[in-house]
Amino acid sequence: MVYQWLFQMIFLLWPLSSSYSSALAKAPPPPLSKPNCLSSCGDVIIPFPFGMGANYCYLNDSFAIDCKSNNKPFLRSINLEVLNISLTDLTIRVQHPVSNSCLTINETKILENTPFYYSHSNKFTSIGCNNIAFMSDFNNSRLGGCSSICSDERGKTEFGDCNGINCCQTTVPWKIIQSFNTSFEAMNFEGENYTQECKYAFLVETEWFDNEFTYPDEFVQNWTQVPVVLDWNIFNSSLDLSWREHRSSTECYDEVLPFLLCFCRTGYEGNPYLLDGCHDIDECATNGAACERHMICKNTNGSHRCIPHKDANVSIIILGIGTGLGGLLLLIVGWRLCIIILKRIKRKEELFKRNGGLLLQQHLNSLIDGSVDRCRIFNSKELNKATDNFNVNRILGQGGQGTVYKGMLADGKVIAVKKSKLVDESKLKEFVNEVVILSQIHHRNVVKLLGCCFETEAPLLVYEFIPNGTLFHYLHDENEELPPTWDMRLRIASEVAGALSYLHSAASLPIYHRDIKSTNILLDDKYRVKLADFGTSRSVAMDETHVTTRVQGTFGYLDPEYFRSSQFTDKSDVYSFGVVLVELLTGQKPICLMRSEGSRSLVTYFIACMEENRLCDILHAQVIKQGKQEEIMAIANIASRCLNPVGKKRPTMKEVAVELEAILVAKNESKMLQNFVEIEYRETEVTEPSWNVVSTSTSTSFEDTN
Template sequence: MVFQIILLLCSIYAIFVQAADLAINSSCEERCGTVSIPYPFGIGAGCYLDHWFEVVCNNNDSWAPKPVLKKLDLEVLNISLKNYSQSSRRTVIVNYPTFSICNNGSNSTENMKLENSPFIFSVYDNVFVAMGCDNFATMTSSDGSVTGCASFCDTGKVMNNTRCSGINCCQTTIASNLDAFNTTIKTINSKEPSIEGCKYAFLVEEKWFQAAYPFSNMSTYARVALEWGIPNTSLTIPLPMANWANNGRNRNPEYDCYDSFIPASNPNSSRVSCYCESGFEGNAYLLGGCKDIDECERSNPCSDHNTAGTNGSHCENTYGSYNCSTSGPTKSYGKATMIGLISGGLGLLVILVGGWWSYKLIKKRRMIKQKNIFKRLLKQHLSSHEANVENTKLFNFKDLDKATDHFNVNRILGQGGQGTVYKGMLVDGRIVAVKKCRVIDEGELKEFINEVVILSQINHRNVVKLIGCCLETEVTLLVYEYIPNGTLFQYVNGQIEEFPLTWNMRLRIATEVAGALFYLHSAASSPIYHRDIKSTNILLDEKYRAKVADFGTSRSITVDQTHLTTLVHGTFGYLDPEYFQSSQFTEKSDVYSFGVVLAELLTGEKAISSTRMQESKSLATYFIQSMEENNLFDILDSQVLKEGKKEEIIAVANLAKMCLYLNGKKRPTMKEVAKELEMVQMPQKAHNLQQNYEELEYDRAEMYEPSDAESKSTMSTSSGNVQPLLPYQSA
């Protein structure tokens, strides 16, 4: 015991020595003009972590010096560090170039690439904006995901637009973990008379854009937020983070570190971020950089303390926290620590016990704070929805950390905008999927709450099951049942060639998904719209049964509601055109998305493909055109042609066609779809199928003609599997 105490004392002494040696050189400039430059950024040799973080203070401007990221040649407007109590992310706000053309036609540009850098374009802070008449602008990321929107002209009268909502301006979200993209601008109505004026497409910080719009004139630069983190390698990360990287998790009560994001272009290299814990503030990237906050000096936190009384209660600061009492000062472990280090011996033992107790207290306070936020938001959601969240298990972080081998990169099953999913094994031997969400503030926690509430209402064999969650850390964790055989997308598009889907399996999977959607729309305690049905969100279990997943954007409605009016969200190729035009999502919008999945099962084609002709990049368009031209059997998957009966194929094709009607009222309900698919699988009724599914008239012009040019036209993509986008064309 004595030997262990001596070793610990030596370690404490070594830390203090290192902290003193690593203090920032007093000769380093801490500001450039009005912008603060915190470490790991810096001005001058020895003041920054590596060349990516080097800042040059440009004094050529007579008005004010301008800081510039030397490696990227971008002007810096602000650099933020994040502490536990703050909701903002670690961002660098920069002036980023806009893209424009001032003639009719199309043009593209390759934007600045951030591959292998510590930066990505922030999915939470930025939006993609298109401005100008009849402007269709898209951005394509390095992994093929596409985001875009269309801004239409108002040729009737001059409008005083105060919102970017589709007339002369539109905006949409961007792909997650984005570090490189190309921008394309196209004229929508090429057959119309030439419309003068320039067209613009650019990334911009959303809060600034909302406050500044409409502009008196466009600039060649816009404010853009870059998230930043330190590459997780022992050669580049600061010493506080090196300790975290070597041990899997930091154990220091003053600060914490975590994997903040994984760049899209380099999925094998994460970026690490650190922050000062609750009760501390400062720079977590420096040893000793997180300083204790004296809560008692700043305010009177004990004035409304439940146990200590009201005004006049005594407040005493402790290391990382404070104590309230009515009988004078309480024992301060912070002061005791200093006394113990000086006196040594028995006093050191008291300090170690006190330090351990303080750390546990801080960790407990943080967990209680997180749980209180969770419970408050959950209560708000439950006031209008029926849910059984009491059956949702609360997991211990240590158990999930152990189950995933400290969230080892080799355990990653997939990743998206909300976080990364890891494979894990619980202590009872169960295999689970653990979703590690990005660091979230209270606003983003609502999305997490929404998924918990939605899944707690669902009890269906073809919907992925939520087992529980963990609320002990700032990074929220969701635990799902593990679905071992990947996504439907991987099988339909030939990514898993050793196990081709038979025709009977395709029919069964389609029927199971239709049954699950019928349950969501009609049989759940409250109707639920999934809002992102696609083949990548359909998982296959050990028996290749379908499991519908990803309810992050789903919504529950009251029985008397017919639609939701929301910002348009979805995946290109699956997005209901009627929803795109009106921003009103109905149960028939899920039906349209399911129709695209049926077309995928029949053809083996992707929902959006660059290998097809321009006018047929959309599978929905390609499928309908082929049926109208009597070429259905020319586009079918070879496995379908080999095993499927002609009358069954025609029946399913006609059903997919009905689901893809642009007029939502003409589409069948999911109940009707599920019933018809069940009939296809009934051998005794097979001879009647041809009569049950007669060819229906389909107005081909509807596939291209927008129903309301003045409607809101915002779109977003959430899948890395999506390829270049098919724009709307005039009929």
């Protein structure tokens, strides 16, 4: 009877805590606009950097919104009606004009000189009978096109059907498009006489068109505009980013991109582009809060806690009189603890399996050359302790593949822990294969992979710690203690080339790095090169010449041939290395909006200077002062060959490495000879260089040695 009464009381008290969470009112959503600024026009929410009213409300004139008298928002810079703005996708949906063959004007220059460009979620669509429609740029280069024939039952097309009968579609090219024109041609089949009818062509949001398209001849002739998705971005130079260092609720990626991309961290919501724009989510006010029925939900910044209900505790104490009841309580508590521990163990096992831990172990166990010990599998507790639970103060850097933290193991060894983004399970085998290959790479100029951990939501990779940061910061941030001399620039170039040559030619399987840039080149305590960040790397079979992937990379370093074809080859790494060589020669960033329009791309500027025999206009002053003419011209010619727009005409990394090593050896031999002469003759006078170059708008460079 006592036990029966006890269980009845427990079940009566069990639902008490659930009423606390459900009684909480849901907090209003955080503001998306600046204070004292209008937040909507009609049904459209206007988040910053867009805004209405005074210029305080928007970032710059490109993002100004005018709310017309009919409560419809128009983007002032392009004068198009706004349908929706997304901070997450960096897109804006607008009403875009339709081109008509019966009209003479079919040009679209709406987006030129703005931060907007046509998204790849649109499709170029044409409607008409026996019709060919083309989409071209203003150099008359065709970007795409499609053709449609007549149906037996003219004027009728099945719902959502655009398959070449009265209607055709094609995808938008994978390139930045801000302007285009439309042209029409008649197919003129024998016996057909439909060429006099008006034809229509337009870019349109794919999802909207699939849902709205029914009968073209009845409805399209009344269309003057259709929804189109535009991508937008904020260039880093247009925004003061110093406020990001004082906030913990926002995560931004701008060091590896020419534009700003921000998100609210997990547990926060709002506008990440506003100061204090990300607000804590009150999980306790949301239905389905992750607390059991006998627990009280307590909200915390970025998360929540579940604590026992005090009334339940009091009831348990009252009902727990006697050793029998106390024993039963201990039994219940022990049982609950057991369940919690088993759940944690099971969760770790699930994560280990999901993230590829078992697959990695199978690969390592299959190796018979002693390489098993080269890649250690860490547990999550060990790495949490090493990084102080991934404290934000331990962050070394952030990129598209994840965040890197500084840590220290129990034996005192300093490490770098890369917390990767969630891995797509469909690419799990590729990820594990890369870890196995990288764990076997031993090269003095490649960062050593020490191990990995699969017990967390996202895989963790453990690397050796490299203390002197990236080549990007070394070149572009002033370093008064140890500035980058010509000798150091030449040695760094040779070491990077040697590492890439090893990956391409000497590794057990050729490896394409796929993200060569100065931010992925680290410098150790002696400023020796350590090539890093293999998050997008791919290994290829000996008989393969390329990998076909979705285009990934960093603007300014991306191989234009790869951008057009989606086929990445070893020569794509050569092109990116050529950009790094130009950085070393010039000390300039690959993309700089402060330069003139024709010179914003460092590669374009460099090639122009080479062709016009004015190389000195772009060289860094220290390079001109310290480097010899023949050495500088030799390096510039190597860079020019690496940047050839045709991949087959570029040298291999092995050839580049050999040439750079030869220049370095010749330089060292020349130094030894010079030192010998100085000792022999005790010369103390320093002679001026035999060539003197002044960087002006009218100066000419030294003669090309080729």
